[in-house]
Amino acid sequence: MHNTLINFIRDVFNTNDNIPLHAPFFGGDEKNNITETIDSTFVSSVGAYVDAFESELAAFCQAPYSVAVVNGTAALQTALYLAGVRANDIVVTQSLTFVATCNAIHWLGGEAAFVDVSMKTLGMCPNSLSTFLSTHCDYLDGQCIYKKTEQVVKAVVPMHTFGHPAEIDALAKICETWGIALVEDSAESLGSSFKGKSLGTFGQYGALSFNGNKIITTGGGGAILCKSEMAYKKIKHFTTTAKVPHRFEFFHDDVACNFRMPNLNAALGCAQLAQLEKFITNKRELASIYEDFFSEGPYTFVKEPEGCVSNYWLNAVICKDENQRNLLLSSSNDAGIMLRPVWTPMHFLPMYAKSIRGPLDNTEWLAKRLVNLPSSVRG
Secondary structure, X not given: OHHHHHHHHXXXXXXXXXXXXXXXXXXXXXXXXXXXXXXXXXXXXXXXXXHHHHHHHHHHHXXXXXXXXXXXXXXXXXXXXXXXXXXOOEEEEEOOOOHHHHHHHHOOOOEEEEEOEOOXXXXXXXXXXXXXXXXXXXXXXXXXXXXXXXXXXXXXXXXXXXXXXXXXXXXXXXXXXXXXXXXXXXXXXXXOEEOOEXXXXXXXXXXXXXXXXXXXXXXXXXXXXXXXXXXXHHHHHHHEOOEOOXXXXXXXXXXXXXXXXXXXXXXXXXXXXXXXXXXXXXXXXXXXXXXXXXXXXOOEEOOOOOOEEOOOOOOEEEOOOHHHHHHHHHHHHHOOEOOEXXXXXXXXXXXXXXXXXXOOHHXXXXXXXXXXXXXXXXX
């Protein structure tokens, strides 16, 4: 089966060269935009392309506002800070995630608490979240309090894993009931939707990533989606070192960060965003090809949840056990085809091993079996 799969993937991507997991695709105005930006000399955090990228991104996501920043981690950290997360606060998230999710919580002084993922979506399980809160927390004076330590549970951060929508409406209802801010880690899910609504627009904030391996890239970059002009202005202020506008004076009225996206990156992003619909169509066609191939055999292809549209950022299969997973990974990588396991769950990493957590049966089961397939846009 391994040789058959290797030959199949080579046929799909029409190459005998090494095949990466996910490479960027540049087929638009990227070079022209970058050259124009260099010629303008506005290559840093001020420029026409920053404004255009933010406006076009908000329009695509049907979000009132977006603010472009240097990367997805900065986007999430900013969103959590604006949601009120401070030192000693608890942020509930999933252990089956990329480490940046937890790092953003840590650098604010917060503490991650882990709940399980759903087998249907690979994202945060509403039942697991609800059970964790009901078992370990009280609702007092409009706040969710973790009973054991009396810490405030300030935010919930579900991630839309591999671009597949989590059950975000159910998660939003739970957060509303408990008075907790919902911040979506939408780093992987630009172009995905839940019941016709773009991911990243259900929570108080949504954090996006435009790293080189995402569905569109700005080289390094991210963005925060928000719902009000007030929030937009706060994010702009925080990400520009809290500098008070003035013709020539430098006055800063708060401790803040220099997180703004450079105009040079935004120029690349505008060209990429113009191709996003084509990229999504291309990737969904690839997912359909994979789904047909895996309809019979020892692997189970991961499909988008019912009633949702996924961008299929990374395609994935589930193996029958860890041994089969390891054989698949070793044989494919030996052949120059990059297959990858899912991230090591956060509670298995040394810095988060002692974090608060509920049962994580699905997370640990998937970690032994899930494999990502090459998922680049095909030219």
